[in-house]
Amino acid sequence: MIRFGILATAVVTSLLMLINPVSANDELLARLTLPKGYELNYFAKNVENARQLAVSSSGVVYVGSRKAGKVYALIDHNQDGVADRQIVLAQGLNMPSGLAFNQGDLYVAEVHRIIRFKNIDKQLTKPTFEVVFDKLPTARHHGWKFIRFADNGELLVPVGVPCNVCAEDEKYGRIFSLNLESKKLTTIAQGVRNSVGFDINPQSGALWFSDNGRDMMGDDIPPDEINRVSFDGEHFGFPYVHGGSVLDPEFGKGKTLADMQKYTAPKLALQAHVAPLGIHFYRGKQFAKVMHNRLFVAEHGSWNRSEKVGYRVMMATIKEGEITAYEPFISGFLDKEQTLGRPVAFAELADGSLLVSDDFANAIYRVRYNNK
Numbered sequence: 001m002i003r004f005g006i007l008a009t010a011v012v013t014s015l016l017m018l019i020n021p022v023s024a025n026d027e028l029l030a031r032l033t034l035p036k037g038y039e040l041n042y043f044a045k046n047v048e049n050a051r052q053l054a055v056s057s058s059g060v061v062y063v064g065s066r067k068a069g070k071v072y073a074l075i076d077h078n079q080d081g082v083a084d085r086q087i088v089l090a091q092g093l094n095m096p097s098g099l100a101f102n103q104g105d106l107y108v109a110e111v112h113r114i115i116r117f118k119n120i121d122k123q124l125t126k127p128t129f130e131v132v133f134d135k136l137p138t139a140r141h142h143g144w145k146f147i148r149f150a151d152n153g154e155l156l157v158p159v160g161v162p163c164n165v166c167a168e169d170e171k172y173g174r175i176f177s178l179n180l181e182s183k184k185l186t187t188i189a190q191g192v193r194n195s196v197g198f199d200i201n202p203q204s205g206a207l208w209f210s211d212n213g214r215d216m217m218g219d220d221i222p223p224d225e226i227n228r229v230s231f232d233g234e235h236f237g238f239p240y241v242h243g244g245s246v247l248d249p250e251f252g253k254g255k256t257l258a259d260m261q262k263y264t265a266p267k268l269a270l271q272a273h274v275a276p277l278g279i280h281f282y283r284g285k286q287f288a289k290v291m292h293n294r295l296f297v298a299e300h301g302s303w304n305r306s307e308k309v310g311y312r313v314m315m316a317t318i319k320e321g322e323i324t325a326y327e328p329f330i331s332g333f334l335d336k337e338q339t340l341g342r343p344v345a346f347a348e349l350a351d352g353s354l355l356v357s358d359d360f361a362n363a364i365y366r367v368r369y370n371n372k
Contacts, residue, residue: 028340028361032332037288040330043355043366044074044083050357050364052146052278053347054099054106058121061347062089062106063357063364066097066144071108071117073124074364081353081366089117089127097196098145100155109157111143112136114178132180137162137171142194146278146345154179154186158209160194165214165239167251173238175209175229189229191236191263197278197345203293204321206230208267210276210297213242219305222246223269224276226297228321230264237263244269268323273302274310278345278357286352287369293318296329298343298356308334313343313356330356330367 032040043061044050049068055061061074061083070091074083090096090108098109106120113134117127137143142160149155155178161168175189175198189195189209198209207229213222222242237244237260239251244265247255270276278298282291294315301310311334317325333341342360349355353368 028332031335031340032330032365034330034367037369037371038367039370040365040367041081043076043081043364044086045363047072047074047086047357047364048362049359050344050362051097051144051359052099052345053355053357053364054101055347055349055355056101056104056106056121059350060121060124061349061355061364062099062101062120064097064099064108066095066359069093069096071096071099071106073120075124081368083364087124087127089120089124090129095140095144098147098157100147100149102149102153102155107132107147107149107155109145109147111140111145112138114147114155114157114180133178133183135183135185139172144196146196146198148198150177156188156198156207157185158192158195158198160192160196161238164216165193165248165251167239187233189227189234189236191238191240192227193238197276197298199279199281199295201228201293201295201318202281202283206321208279208281208295210279211236211238211266212275213272214239214248215273215304217242217246217249218272219307220272223266223272224274225266225270226268226276226279226295226316226323227264228267235263236266267321268316268326270299271309273305275300275302277343280346280348280354282348282354284348284352284354287354288371291315291369295323296346296354298345300342300344301334301339308337308339310334311339311342330365333358 049065051064063072071089073087075085094110106117115129139162141162158175161173176185194212195209211225277300280296297314299310313330315329341358344357347355356365
């Protein structure tokens with residue numbers, strides 16, 4: 001199994017601007033609750049549709065977007081935990097949600113291709129990119145991506161299915177490993193409806209990923225999922241079995257319990273429609289020791305449920321490859337049925353503080369531990 005270490009047609013422009021000052025009395029921040037000893041501030045505001053994050057060795061925070069079609073760079077010049085400059089590296093892209101860093105280069109996943117900004121930290125005011133792979137499917141339904149590099153230098157790229165539920169060909173419903181030299185795609189996981197987040201367990205080396213379950217089966221089924229990959233090509237059930245226990249009313253017809261057991265069940269079956277996106281194993285040393293190696297999960301929140309669920313950041317405790325606890329870490333993004341924010345993805349700064357993106361509030365939060 002792979003282990004992590006971790007000019008085109010669009011018009012590219014660069015916009016340098018000051019980010020609005022952060023208010024200590026912001027109403028949303030006042031509503032958010034965290035465990036005792038943890039505090040949260042805005043690292044950046046007005047980052048339209050902020051999605052996946054990547055941090056360079058010099059501390060520049062790069063942000064992808066989905067609906068906005070932009071890639072941003074956020075710079076905290078005085079290192080006070082608040083970004084004071086925002087640069088729009090590119091705009092007019094095709095849902096450039098996923099970002100990954102490798103040897104000083106920034107890789108960005110659009111729906112249909114992977115592009116690269118070479119030596120990006122030194123090219124911020126005049127950024128250009130090149131296309132490094134353009135053979136991904138063009139379907140935009142579940143086409144936005146989350147990417148990450150593996151130890152062997154290959155890029156992990158998910159391709160969601162272009163539907164609510166369907167049996168598609170081998171181009172969809174998978175997490176691939178892309179060799180950027182040979183351009184070869186290798187299937188790491190299949191039977192995956194739509195994963196927009198994965199990470200490596202730093203203790204075991206295993207790949208863990210989130211998966212969003214199908215819609216239109218009611219409020220309470222099927223579960224969303226947190227999964228662990230045990231071998232390359234492992235099948236996680238879609239579209240036949242959902243959450244390890246729910247047969248699809250169309251594609252699961254005629255299947256038995258024995259058939260269900262051929263597919264890998266999730267390590268954690270989540271509440272239906274919470275929409276887990278980014279997941280992240282905490283590696284830093286700034287948080288309390290008990291938090292080390294906890295798995296943080298961004299529950300983006302439901303869109304087609306009679307009562308909304310999700311809209312929070314959760315944390316999972318993992319022991320010997322099993323999830324033994326699943327608890328809230330940041331709550332308050334939902335006020336009754338009013339959406340205030342939708343967490344998406346995570347990144348760590350050099351000081352061990354945790355960044356969380358929010359594509360609804362157009363913000364990046366920074367969480368730190370204050371044991372005083």
